[in-house]
Amino acid sequence: xxxxxxxxxxxxxxxxxxxxxxxxxxxxxxxxxxxxxxxxxxxxxxxxxxxxxxxxxxxxxxxxxxxxxxxxxxxxxxxxxxxxxxxxxxxxxxxxxxxxxxxxxxxxxxxxxxxxxxxxxxxxxxxxxxxxxxxxxxxxxxxxxxxxxxxxxxxxxxxxxx
Numbered sequence: 483x484x485x486x487x488x489x490x491x492x493x494x495x496x497x498x499x500x501x502x503x504x505x506x507x508x509x510x511x512x513x514x515x516x517x518x519x520x521x522x523x524x525x526x527x528x529x530x531x532x533x534x535x536x537x538x539x540x541x542x543x544x545x546x547x548x549x550x551x552x553x554x555x556x557x558x559x560x561x562x563x564x565x566x567x568x569x570x571x572x573x574x575x576x577x578x579x580x581x582x583x584x585x586x587x588x589x590x591x592x593x594x595x596x597x598x599x600x601x602x603x604x605x606x607x608x609x610x611x612x613x614x615x616x617x618x619x620x621x622x623x624x625x626x627x628x629x630x631x632x633x634x635x636x637x638x639x640x641x642x643x644x
Contacts, residue, residue, distance in 0.1 A: 591616075591624060592629075598613030
């Protein structure tokens with residue numbers, strides 16, 4: 483079972499909202515370099531998300547790599563690249579990106595859930611359970627009860643299948 487793809491979790495995913503967010507900066511004077519980098523990274527992030535939604539994960543990875551050159555501390559880029567790596571059977575790289583996402587934002591619940599899924603597939607039930615429990619706790623804390631219930635069900639299935 484592939485991890486739930488949380489690509490839709492990213493704010494401003496749709497190209498239309500990206501254009502709305504970037505249009506004012508483009509219409510005025512040249513923005514500061516940091517804002518330009520951030521805007522361009524968002525363009526690459528959104529392109530990657532679009533490629534991933536179309537099933538072209540290698541192109542998505544390329545776009546995410548470009549985004550990371552501009553914003554190496556962006557949790558959403560690492561997370562989404564991790565999902566893309568997973569779908570290209572690059573589980574070690576996916577785990578590394580989920581770890582980076584968690585290190586950047588320890589409250590980023592989707593990364594725990596997807597990391598737990600990979601760990602379970604690798605036979606590391608103890609670590610998978612810990613990730614699912616943490617994801618459930620964070621999702622509950624953040625008000626995403628549907629995702630929390632999915633994680634709780636994963637914990638329960640691990641408990642029942644001992």
